[in-house]
Structures are given as C-alpha cells and as structure tokens.
Amino acid sequence: MRSQPPEIARNMRTVALRAGVSTATVSRVLNGSGAVKAETAERVRKALKELRFIPNPSATTLKYGRSNTYGIILPDLTNPFYPEFLLEFEDVFVEQDHEVLVATTQSSQQKLTNTVRRMLMRRVDGVVMMASEVDTRAVEPILNQQIPIVTIDRRRAQKGCADVAIAFEDGYREAVLRLKALGHRSIGFIGGTEGLRTSEIRLQAFQQALAEAELRFEPRFVRAGDYRVNGGDAAMRSLLRQQRRPTAVMTVNDLTALGALRALHALGIGVPTQMSLVGFDGILLGEAAFPPLTTVAVARREMAERCLEALGKLQQNVGTRGPLLSVPVLLVERESTGPAPRTRT
Amino acid sequence: MRSQPPEIARNMRTVALRAGVSTATVSRVLNGSGAVKAETAERVRKALKELRFIPNPSATTLKYGRSNTYGIILPDLTNPFYPEFLLEFEDVFVEQDHEVLVATTQSSQQKLTNTVRRMLMRRVDGVVMMASEVDTRAVEPILNQQIPIVTIDRRRAQKGCADVAIAFEDGYREAVLRLKALGHRSIGFIGGTEGLRTSEIRLQAFQQALAEAELRFEPRFVRAGDYRVNGGDAAMRSLLRQQRRPTAVMTVNDLTALGALRALHALGIGVPTQMSLVGFDGILLGEAAFPPLTTVAVARREMAERCLEALGKLQQNVGTRGPLLSVPVLLVERESTGPAPRTRT
DNA sequence: ATGAAAGCGCTAACAA
DNA sequence: TTGTTAGCGCTTTCAT
Numbered sequence: 001m002r003s004q005p006p007e008i009a010r011n012m013r014t015v016a017l018r019a020g021v022s023t024a025t026v027s028r029v030l031n032g033s034g035a036v037k038a039e040t041a042e043r044v045r046k047a048l049k050e051l052r053f054i055p056n057p058s059a060t061t062l063k064y065g066r067s068n069t070y071g072i073i074l075p076d077l078t079n080p081f082y083p084e085f086l087l088e089f090e091d092v093f094v095e096q097d098h099e100v101l102v103a104t105t106q107s108s109q110q111k112l113t114n115t116v117r118r119m120l121m122r123r124v125d126g127v128v129m130m131a132s133e134v135d136t137r138a139v140e141p142i143l144n145q146q147i148p149i150v151t152i153d154r155r156r157a158q159k160g161c162a163d164v165a166i167a168f169e170d171g172y173r174e175a176v177l178r179l180k181a182l183g184h185r186s187i188g189f190i191g192g193t194e195g196l197r198t199s200e201i202r203l204q205a206f207q208q209a210l211a212e213a214e215l216r217f218e219p220r221f222v223r224a225g226d227y228r229v230n231g232g233d234a235a236m237r238s239l240l241r242q243q244r245r246p247t248a249v250m251t252v253n254d255l256t257a258l259g260a261l262r263a264l265h266a267l268g269i270g271v272p273t274q275m276s277l278v279g280f281d282g283i284l285l286g287e288a289a290f291p292p293l294t295t296v297a298v299a300r301r302e303m304a305e306r307c308l309e310a311l312g313k314l315q316q317n318v319g320t321r322g323p324l325l326s327v328p329v330l331l332v333e334r335e336s337t338g339p340a341p342r343t344r345t
Numbered sequence: 346m347r348s349q350p351p352e353i354a355r356n357m358r359t360v361a362l363r364a365g366v367s368t369a370t371v372s373r374v375l376n377g378s379g380a381v382k383a384e385t386a387e388r389v390r391k392a393l394k395e396l397r398f399i400p401n402p403s404a405t406t407l408k409y410g411r412s413n414t415y416g417i418i419l420p421d422l423t424n425p426f427y428p429e430f431l432l433e434f435e436d437v438f439v440e441q442d443h444e445v446l447v448a449t450t451q452s453s454q455q456k457l458t459n460t461v462r463r464m465l466m467r468r469v470d471g472v473v474m475m476a477s478e479v480d481t482r483a484v485e486p487i488l489n490q491q492i493p494i495v496t497i498d499r500r501r502a503q504k505g506c507a508d509v510a511i512a513f514e515d516g517y518r519e520a521v522l523r524l525k526a527l528g529h530r531s532i533g534f535i536g537g538t539e540g541l542r543t544s545e546i547r548l549q550a551f552q553q554a555l556a557e558a559e560l561r562f563e564p565r566f567v568r569a570g571d572y573r574v575n576g577g578d579a580a581m582r583s584l585l586r587q588q589r590r591p592t593a594v595m596t597v598n599d600l601t602a603l604g605a606l607r608a609l610h611a612l613g614i615g616v617p618t619q620m621s622l623v624g625f626d627g628i629l630l631g632e633a634a635f636p637p638l639t640t641v642a643v644a645r646r647e648m649a650e651r652c653l654e655a656l657g658k659l660q661q662n663v664g665t666r667g668p669l670l671s672v673p674v675l676l677v678e679r680e681s682t683g684p685a686p687r688t689r690t
Numbered sequence: 691a692t693g694a695a696a697g698c699g700c701t702a703a704c705a706a
Numbered sequence: 707t708t709g710t711t712a713g714c715g716c717t718t719t720c721a722t
Contacts, residue, residue, distance in 0.1 A: 008489070010410070011715055022693045027717055034718090037691060052486075054465045058403035058412070059715035063698045065355070067403070076432075078629050083428035087421075087449060099463065102447050104432060118444065120399045141397075144353070229633040258633040265635035284423050285630055288574040288603040290610035356699055367709045372701055379702090382707060404699035408714045 009051035019047035030055070057099075061123050069099040070311065071119040071127040073112070075134075077104055079227070079255055080283040082130070085300045089128070092304040098125075105131045112138045120145060126311040128152070132198045148314030148322065150307050153198050155324065162310035162322025164303060168205035168280075171296035171329035172250065175278050176209040178331060179248045183340035184276065188221035188246035190235040190256050199224070202252050202280075221246045225256045232259025240267060247340040248276035254283045254295055261289055261336065272338030282332055291335035303327045354396035364392035375400070402444075406468055414444040415656065416464040416472040418457070420479075422449055424572065424600055425628040427475070430645045434473070437649040443470075450476045457483045465490060471656040473497070477543045493659030493667065495652050498543050500669065507655035507667025509648060513550035513625075516641035516674035517595065520623050521554040523676060524593045528685035529621060533566035533591035535580040535601050544569070547597050547625075566591045570601045577604025585612060592620060592685040599624035599631050599640055606634055606681065617683030627677055636680035648672045 009015050012023040019026065021044060028034040029044040036044070047053075061067040070093055074082045086102065093100050101122055103115040112134050119127055120141060127142055130152040142149055143160045151163045179187055189206050192199035203222070210217045223238050225231035232251060236259070239245065251257040257279030264271050271277055271291055279286055282297025306325040314322045354360050357368040364371065366389060373379040374389040381389070392398075406412040415438055419427045431447065438445050446467055448460040457479050464472055465486060472487055475497040487494055488505045495507045502508050524532055534551050537544030548567070555562045568583050570576035577596060581604070584590065596602040602624030609616050616622055616636055624631055627642025651670040659667045 008486070013715080023716075024693060024695095024718080025691085028692090031717080035691060040691080054462070056407065056468065056715055057466055058406040058468065059698085060717075061403040061698090062401065062407055062700090062714090063716060063718095065698080077428035078425075078432070080423075080425050080428070080630070083422035083425070083431075086428075087423070087451075090447070090449065094459070094463070099467070100447070102435070102445070104435065106432075114439070117399070118439070121402055122444070123401065123403065141353070229630070255633070258630070262633055262635045262637075285425070285574070285603070288600070288607055290607045290635070292607075358699080368700075369702085369709060369711095370707090373708090376701085380707060385707080401699055404714085405701075406714090407698090407716090408700060408702095410714080 006052060009053045010056065012053075015044070015047045015051055015053050018051060019044045065123055066125050067099070067123040068097070069101050069122055069124050071101045071103065071115075071122075071124040073115055073127065073129045073131050074102070074104050075131040076106055079253070080285055081253070081281045081298070084283060085130075085303060088300045089304040089307065092301070092308055096308065105134055107131075107133045109134055109138065116141055120147075126150070126314065128307045128311075132196060133193075146318055148311055148318075150310045150314070150322070152303075153201070155201065157321045157324055159319055159321055160314065162314055162325065164306045164310060164325045164327060166298050166303070166327050167329045168202050169208060171280060171298075171331070172202075172206045172209035173212055174329075174331040175250060175296055176206075176213045176215065178333065179250075179276060179278070179337065180213050180215060182248075182276070182338065184246075184248040185215060185340070186218060186221060186246045186248075187215060188218075188223075188239055188249040190223050190225045190232055190239070190249060190251045190260060192224070192252040192256075193226050193231075194224045199252065206250060218246075220244075221249075225252060225259070227253055228255050229259035229262070232256035233263045234259075236260035236263035237267070240269070245275070248278070248337070250278045250280075252280060254279035254281045254286050254293065257293055257295065257336075258286075258289060261293070271336050274341055276337040276340070278337060282330070286332075287334065289336070294334045294337040295332050297330045297332045299328050299330065351397060354398045355401065357398075360389070360392045360396055360398050363396060364389045410468055411470050412444070412468040413442070414446050414467055414469050416446045416448065416460075416467075416469040418460055418472065418474045418476050419447070419449050420476040421451055424598070425630055426598070426626045426643070429628060430475075430648060433645045433649040434652065437646070437653055441653065450479055452476075452478045454479055454483065461486055465492075471495070471659065473652045473656075477541060478538075491663055493656055493663075495655045495659070495667070497648075498546065500546065502666045502669055504664055504666055505659065507659055507670065509651045509655060509670045509672060511643050511648070511672050512674045513547050514553060516625060516643075516676070517547075517551045517554035518557055519674075519676040520595060520639075520641055521551075521558045521560065523678065524595075524621060524623070524682065525558050525560060527593075527621070527683065529591075529593040530560060530685070531563060531566060531591040531593075532560060533563075533568075533584055533594040535568050535570045535577055535584070535594060535596045535605060537569070537597040537601075538571050538576075539569045544597065551595060563591075565589075566594075570597060570604070572598055573600050574604035574607070577601035578608045579604075581605035581608035582612070585614070590620070593623070593682070594620065595623045595625075597625060599626045599628045599638060602638055602640065602681075603631070603634060606638070616681050619686055621682040621685070623682060627675070631677075632679065634681070639679045639682040640677050642675045642677045644673050644675065
C-alpha cells in the first residue's frame with residue numbers, strides 16, 4: 001500500500017490561493033523583491049513548502065529573453081580532461097543556481113553551427129567555448145545577440161569576449177626546472193597538431209621554459225602529435241629512431257604522454273630509468289598508468305571559477321572587451337620521471 | 346570594416362509581418378500542421394530564412410508543460426565510460442531534435458535531490474538514470490509527475506519505468522570461452538563494490554559463464570573492487586598474495602582492470618605471459634595501456650538508442666510498465682590476454 | 691503592504 | 707485557406 005503522492009503546485013496561483021494572497025506576493029516572497037509583511041511571508045512560505053512548489057523558469061525566460069542558462073561547448077568528451085573539467089563547471093554553475101547546457105562539436109563545423117542555434121534558441125545568458133579546432137566565425141551570431149562568450153586559451157579578447165588561459169609557461173618552466181635538477185640536459189617535446197594556434201602557444205611556452213633554465217632547444221628532439229594517444233605513440237617512435245635521444249620528453253597533454261609511454265614500453269625502454277616522461281593536464285587516469293605519470297595538472301575548479309567570473313564581468317559591461325584571465329597549474333611528480341641516466345643512450 | 350549584422354527575428358510576429366500573414370500561418374508552416382497554400386508557404390519560408398528566425402522553445406514549454414528536453418543522470422564523469430556514453434546520447438537525442446539536460450550525482454544523495462528538482466523545473470519529458478549507487482526514492486517525484494524514467498541495469502521495471510540492461514551474461518560468456526580456448530582453466534574475478542545490486546548481477550553473470558564453459562568457480566579467486574583504479578590494484582595484490590593463482594583474471598570494468606594491470610606491473614608479473622587480464626566497458630583508454638587491454642566493449646551507441654526507444658514506448662503508454670531492453674556487447678581482443686602459461690605459478 | 695493586470699512567444703480552437 | 711484570440715506562468719508597474 002503506497003500513500004497517495006502529495007499534491008504538487010506547478011504554478012504560483014495554486015500557492016497564492018492556499019496562502020490567501022496574490023501571485024504577486026508569492027513572487028515577492030520567492031525573490032525577496034518588494035516588501036512583504038513578515039506574517040504574510042510566513043504564510044506564503046508555509047504554502048510553498050506544503051505544496052512542494054516547482055517554479056517554471058520558462059515563464060521567466062519567455063518574459064525576459066534570458067534563461068539563467070549558460071552554454072558550454074567542448075570539442076570532445078573522449079579526452080578525459082574535458083569531462084573532468086565539465087564536472088567542476090557544472091558544480092560551480094549549479095551552485096550559483098545557473099543551469100548548464102552542454103554541447104560537443106567533435107571538430108565538426110556543422111555540429112558547431114547546430115550548437116550555436118540550440119544555444120540561441122534556449123536563450124543562454126553566456127557561452128563558454130573550448131573548441132580551438134573549429135572556425136570561430138560560426139559563433140558570431142551569439143555575439144550579434146549581445147551574448148557574452150568566454151574562450152579558453154585564445155589569449156585574446158574582442159568586444160563581448162573574455163579569455164581564460166592556462167598558464168602553460170608556468171607549467172613547463174616548473175617541469176623543466178625539475179628535470180634539470182634531476183640531471184637532464186636534453187629534453188624533447190611532443191607537441192600538438194600542427195597549424196593550431198594553441199599548439200603554437202604551447203610549444204613556445206616550452207621553448208621559453210628551456211631558455212629560462214639555460215638549456216638548449218634542439219629542434220630534432222621535437223615532434224608534432226595530435227593531442228591523442230596514437231599521435232604520442234607515433235611521435236615517440238619517431239624520436240627514438242634517431243641516433244641521439246633526449247633523456248626526458250615533455251608532452252602537450254596527458255593523452256600524448258600515455259601514447260608515448262606505450263611506445264616506450266613496446267620498444268623496451270625503461271621509464272624513468274632510461275627516459276623520463278612528463279604529461280600535461282593531470283587527468284585522473286595518469287595515475288593508473290605504469291609507471292604513474294608525472295604531469296602538470298591544470299586546476300579545473302579554478303578554471304570553472306574563472307569562467308564564471310569572466311562571464312560576470314562581461315555582463316556588467318556589455319559591448320566591451322572582457323578580461324584575460326589565467327588558470328594556475330601544478331607539477332605533480334609521480335614515477336615517470338627520475339634522475340637522468342649516466343650515459344646518453 | 347565589418348558589415349552590419351543582419352536583422353534577426355526572435356519571434357513569429359516579425360516573420361509574419363514580413364511575409365504578410367498571421368503568426369498562426371507561420372506556425373503552421375513551421376510545424377507542417379494545418380493546410381497552407383503552397384504560394385503562401387513559400388513566402389513564409391523566404392521570410393523565415395531572410396530573418397534567420399530563432400524560435401523560442403520556452404513559449405511552447407510554457408504552453409504545454411513539456412520541453413522536448415530529456416534529462417540524463419550520470420553517477421560521475423571521471424570514469425571515461427560515462428562521457429563516452431554521453432557523447433552518443435547527446436548525438437542520438439539532438440539528432441531527433443531533442444534537448445539534453447546533463448547532471449551528475451557524484452554519489453551524493455543531496456545532489457540527486459537537487460538534480461531531480463532541476464529536471465522538474467525544466468519540465469523534462471523523460472529521464473535516463475544511470476546512478477545505481479544512490480537511493481532511488483529520490484526520483485519518485487519524477488514518477489509522480491508522470492514523467493517516464495529509464496534506468497540502466499536495474500533489470501526491473503515498474504509503472505512509468507523501463508530498463509536498459511547491458512548483456513553482461515553474453516560478455517562474460519564470450520570472454521570465458523575465449524580464455525578457455527587459450528588454455529586457461531582457473532579464472533579469477535575482480536568485482537564491484539559489495540552490496541550494490543549491479544555488482545551482484547555482474548558476479549552472477551561471470552559465475553554463469555564459468556558454468557556454461559564447464560570451468561570451476563573458485564571463490565578464493567574472487568575479490569571485490571570499487572569500480573575504480575585503486576580498487577582494482579588492491580584486489581589484484583590481494584589475489585596475488587595467495588599461494589595459488591588463477592592464470593587469468595576478469596574484471597567488472599576497465600578502470601578496475603587498469604588498476605589490476607598496474608599492480609601486475611609493479612609486482613613484475615608479465616601480462617599476458619604470466620597472467621591474462623580482461624576488462625569490461627571498452628573505454629578508449631584501454632588501448633593506451635601497455636599491453637593494450639582486452640575488454641568486453643559495451644555498444645554505447647545502441648545503448649543511447651535503446652534509451653530513446655524505451656522513452657518513446659513509455660510515452661505511448663503512460664502509467665504502464667515499460668520494456669526491459671538489452672544492449673549488446675563485443676569482445677575486443679587486444680594484448681592483455683594470451684595463452685595460459687604451461688606451469689601454474 | 692498588497693493586488694490587478696499586462697505581456698513575453700507560441701499553438702490550437704474557433705471564426706470567417 | 708487564413709486570421710483572431712486565449713492562455714500557459716511569471717514579474718513588475720501601477721493602483722489602491
């Protein structure tokens with residue numbers, strides 16, 4: 001025998017009736033707008049509770065053209081960094097009583113166009129865009145509607161846009177210094193897909209880190225990858241085909257490092273005894289690798305918070321350029337790095 | 346010099362004005378409801394296009410209390426299986442012009458309660474629930490609102506509910522038979538968290554597979570894990586602490602297998618030379634492991650399609666029990682499995 | 691301190 | 707075949 005489900009109010013009228021007030025008063029109590037006598041407010045709150053009132057945000061969206069929803073556009077969910085970020089993003093935004101609309105582009109221009117339309121239809125109040133691989137002209141309709149956009153890692157801002165950038169420079173500097181302290185003198189690099197702005201930025205950050213550590217940048221120890229496992233694997237094999245080798249390799253992200261690690265295993269090269277390896281991102285599965293991967297972890301939570309902050313700033317000053325913010329980074333030393341081997345292999 | 350952004354219509358009135366018709370006609374053209382003269386329809390379509398009309402679904406949601414949005418509740422996004430499934434889910438639903446509302450519970454009862462409220466507020470038309478770890482009484486308000494729910498892997502349905510189950514039995518059977526063909530006679534198992542219904546189901550499926558293959562089930566070769574890397578690592582270490590060992594180990598999911606693999610590496614046990622290892626789920630990163638992980642892959646796409654199908658059935662027959670559907674599974678043989686070692690270690 | 695009412699955009703019932 | 711209109715739920719302005 002199940003008890004009858006309790007009556008539930010799906011509109012304010014029902015609540016107002018029960019409390020013996022008008023819907024205007026209910027609204028005032030809910031939003032803390034306008035003055036309501038304490039006694040009345042109490043009665044309303046009681047009715048609200050008893051009737052388990054479920055507000056209908058589409059009414060507000062309809063009235064004001066704003067939905068309290070924020071869109072997030074991710075390139076992909078198969079790189080664990082993105083879902084791990086999404087987790088924090090959702091948490092941060094929902095905590096502020098915002099709703100989140102998730103979309104992935106999967107590097108398809110068509111998908112991005114559809115996504116933009118979906119976001120416009122849902123009257124999002126802002127968009128966070130983490131899809132460096134696609135042509136960003138597709139998002140112009142969003143800007144035309146005066147909806148703020150926060151990009152990730154573009155390192156520039158225009159009217160209505162802000163940018164949140166990962167501190168690659170700090171990350172590579174820290175890692176290079178640590179490797180130097182471990183005795184490494186020649187450090188290789190497996191980068192991202194060629195031709196992408198973000199690949200360029202990361203490679204430069206690595207070069208700069210070497211310079212600051214007074215180590216030589218050797219182009220023959222550099223390879224392009226594709227931000228994925230197979231690219232890292234192929235790049236590492238290519239690196240190892242040469243006569244001379246670096247004693248340590250840094251990568252553009254963890255997936256690349258995992259691929260490189262697999263190649264090293266397959267070729268019977270000891271990690272870290274014969275070669276040290278450093279990833280970037282700090283995905284959880286880096287710890288599941290053998291040996292557990294040393295990496296530069298990106299502070300996902302702070303990244304989500306910076307997005308929220310940037311969006312807030314853009315809303316305060318519509319039509320102006322938004323801020324350029326930075327996300328900190330942390331070297332997580334695990335077991336894929338160790339002292340440089342005595343003799344160069 | 347940028348060209349002026351084109352005027353965009355955010356309501357039907359503007360479009361109707363331009364086409365010289367009423368909003369009702371515009372609506373009829375858009376939805377293909379009611380008869381419209383071909384010539385008029387053409388004029389409307391032209392106006393629609395010229396003005397880049399963006400419909401406002403909140404109006405429809407407000408009018409009908411239905412949003413064309415489906416909620417999906419995931420336990421977590423750090424297990425790559427979930428985002429990989431989400432990717433397909435989004436794709437399948439968006440393709441049908443549905444919107445998707447994503448939420449994660451992170452095994453928190455409070456978060457689930459909030460999520461349910463969010464879904465109710467957004468007037469979702471259905472919910473897919475993949476969170477076996479939490480108390481499902483929290484979702485009752487959804488059922489009370491006559492909103493259909495599709496659960497994953499509960500293997501039962503009640504009024505307003507359907508279930509989509511992964512064919513564990515098939516998966517374990519296939520894998521066990523393959524291992525048997527490779528000469529394995531004693532096969533261990535690392536299961537899920539104890540006390541969960543889904544852990545029970547999976548263990549039983551494994552036992553059944555052994556029985557069908559006429560292999561003995563040996564409880565001392567069974568350990569509980571936690572569906573995560575560390576649980577798999579610990580369980581494997583515990584398994585290896587015994588005098589006698591299985592020659593192959595199957596696991597409840599890939600994360601568990603990855604942890605087990607790490608333990609095997611750490612203890613210097615060759616995979617697959619000394620021990621074979623089989624995961625479950627087919628996460629992409631299984632291929633990045635060394636050796637690449639043999640696993641039973643769950644057909645994510647079909648899983649998403651079954652969810653859509655189940656939701657459709659439930660909507661056709663409100664208030665009845667929904668179907669129990671099944672998702673197929675595929676053995677993906679990579680390099681963590683091989684012939685059983687000659688002598689038992 | 692409170693209530694009445696308008697209006698956001700859309701669709702379907704009804705009228706013409 | 708097409709148009710007019712009511713009404714979904716909410717907030718806010720304007721009265722009271």
